[in-house]
Structures are given as C-alpha cells and as structure tokens.
Amino acid sequence: MPRTVKDILEHADEPAARFEDYEPKPDDERDPVAFRRLCEAVSARADAERTIAAAVEGARTSGYSWAFIGKLLGTSGEAARQRHGHKLDAESSST
Numbered sequence: 089m090p091r092t093v094k095d096i097l098e099h100a101d102e103p104a105a106r107f108e109d110y111e112p113k114p115d116d117e118r119d120p121v122a123f124r125r126l127c128e129a130v131s132a133r134a135d136a137e138r139t140i141a142a143a144v145e146g147a148r149t150s151g152y153s154w155a156f157i158g159k160l161l162g163t164s165g166e167a168a169r170q171r172h173g174h175k176l177d178a179e180s181s182s183t
Contacts, residue, residue, distance in 0.1 A: 154168050154169040
C-alpha cells in the first residue's frame with residue numbers, strides 16, 4: 089500500500105540518522121584494483137565472445153560444418169550450433 093507524505097516525513101529521520109552515524113569498518117573496504125581487474129576481464133570476455141560469434145558466422149558462410157566448428161570450440165557440433173546457430177538460422181530463413 090502506498091505511504092502518505094505524512095508517513096514518509098514521520099519516518100525520514102530514522103534512515104537519515106543511520107546514514108549520518110555510519111562509520112565504515114576496515115572489513116567494509118574492498119580492493120578497487122580487484123574490482124577494476126574483474127570489470128576489465130568481463131569486458132575482455134564479451135569482446136572475445138563477439139569475435140568468436142563473428143568467426144563462427146564466417147566459418148559457416150565458408151561451408152565449415154558444425155562438427156568442425158564445435159571441435160575447435162572444444163564442444164560438440166550440436167552444442168556449437170545451439171549456441172551460435174540461432175542467429176545464422178534466422179538470417180538464412182529470412183533471405
């Protein structure tokens with residue numbers, strides 16, 4: 089149920105006091121370098137996934153089988169097709 093403005097104002101001091109009284113503990117601190125490295129790794133993985141997807145599309149266009157592609161990706165041909173084939177299948181059926 090929505091709160092009224094009066095309810096909000098009556099309880100506004102409680103969260104404000106908690107915020108103002110907060111003192112960080114040493115255990116609350118996190119290493120920003122670790123965070124940055126994780127962000128960079130996630131970004132690199134996304135770039136690699138896009139590169140692989142483009143390479144798979146090129147390989148399929150050039151006539152390579154899903155079995156061959158899957159072997160290079162370290163998986164089965166069926167798994168490679170399931171992961172990368174949906175876009176290719178949609179494009180080929182719309183032309």
